[in-house]
Amino acid sequence: MEVFNEFLNSYFLWRDPMIAGAFAGAVCGFLGVYVVLRRIIFVSAALTQISSFGVALAFYLEAYGTGLAVSLFHPFALSIILTALAALFFALKRDFLRISREGVIGFGFLIASGGVIILGDRITKGAHDIANILFGSAVVVDPKDVYIVPAAAAIVFILHRIFFKDFIFVSFDEESARLFKYPVRLLNTALLISIAVIVAVGTRAMGALPVFAFLALPPLTSLLLTEKLRLVFLLSVIFGILSAALGYFFSFILSIPTGASMTVCASVFFLIGLGWRQAKQLLR
Numbered sequence: 001m002e003v004f005n006e007f008l009n010s011y012f013l014w015r016d017p018m019i020a021g022a023f024a025g026a027v028c029g030f031l032g033v034y035v036v037l038r039r040i041i042f043v044s045a046a047l048t049q050i051s052s053f054g055v056a057l058a059f060y061l062e063a064y065g066t067g068l069a070v071s072l073f074h075p076f077a078l079s080i081i082l083t084a085l086a087a088l089f090f091a092l093k094r095d096f097l098r099i100s101r102e103g104v105i106g107f108g109f110l111i112a113s114g115g116v117i118i119l120g121d122r123i124t125k126g127a128h129d130i131a132n133i134l135f136g137s138a139v140v141v142d143p144k145d146v147y148i149v150p151a152a153a154a155i156v157f158i159l160h161r162i163f164f165k166d167f168i169f170v171s172f173d174e175e176s177a178r179l180f181k182y183p184v185r186l187l188n189t190a191l192l193i194s195i196a197v198i199v200a201v202g203t204r205a206m207g208a209l210p211v212f213a214f215l216a217l218p219p220l221t222s223l224l225l226t227e228k229l230r231l232v233f234l235l236s237v238i239f240g241i242l243s244a245a246l247g248y249f250f251s252f253i254l255s256i257p258t259g260a261s262m263t264v265c266a267s268v269f270f271l272i273g274l275g276w277r278q279a280k281q282l283l284r
Contacts, residue, residue: 003253014252017141020149021210021244021262024202027153028214029240030160031195033233034171036219043090044215046105047196049112050086051203051211054079056119063123076148080200087196091189145205152201156194167191168229207259210247210266214240217266224273239269 035044058075086108090101160167170177170187177184202211218239222232247262
């Protein structure tokens with residue numbers, strides 16, 4: 001009880017990261033339903049790594065570049081640009097020189113991961129920041145992220161509220177959508193770009209590991225609990241928020257890395273969902 005009171009009394013320390021984390025968890029949980037049902041989890045993994053590479057590259061340019069390069073390549077801007085370009089490429093290219101799209105996505109994931117490690121090794125001054133980007137170990141967030149993350153989440157929610165039926169139709173019955181003259185390629189591109197923007201914004205604020213976890217684990221947990229699509233979206237948003245909030249709470253009181261704590265909380269929800277599904281099948 002004493003620890004909980006101490007946590008409440010320190011609200012000025014955790015208020016901002018909790019707000020940013022809750023919004024990141026909510027919007028990642030929502031978009032993650034598309035990621036899981038369309039079986040493009042590896043795309044989200046590649047995008048988080050490319051986003052991390054963009055931030056790391058910006059730190060490198062800041063350390064060794066000229067004044068013009070520093071002003072042009074802010075970590076946030078460079079991360080969004082690279083992630084959006086990668087999402088655009090994944091959306092438009094089905095294959096590349098007879099290599100499957102999965103192969104190209106794997107290449108993007110690996111080269112971005114290698115690039116982050118190499119740049120992190122070269123930037124002695126920013127090594128701690130690179131670790132925060134990769135694993136989300138930061139206990140605090142940039143004050144700007146308290147506004148940027150909710151704003152990006154609000155834009156994505158509004159866009160998906162307006163075109164919800166279109167995104168659902170194209171995502172789960174692409175052939176029929178083509179027959180009904182839906183702009184399939186445009187909607188697929190818009191979906192991936194919205195995921196890319198949220199990945200870039202979330203990675204900059206929370207780190208790559210929790211963002212990837214929020215895209216995968218809350219939707220998987222929701223699908224274990226219900227088959228009603230609208231309820232899956234709602235539960236995924238709730239599990240995303242709870243994973244972020246509880247993860248930060250345990251990180252604060254146990255002094256453990258924040259991103260890892262959020263990821264473990266999301267994993268615990270998934271295990272509970274798995275147990276509930278298994279128990280339900282045994283009782284039939």
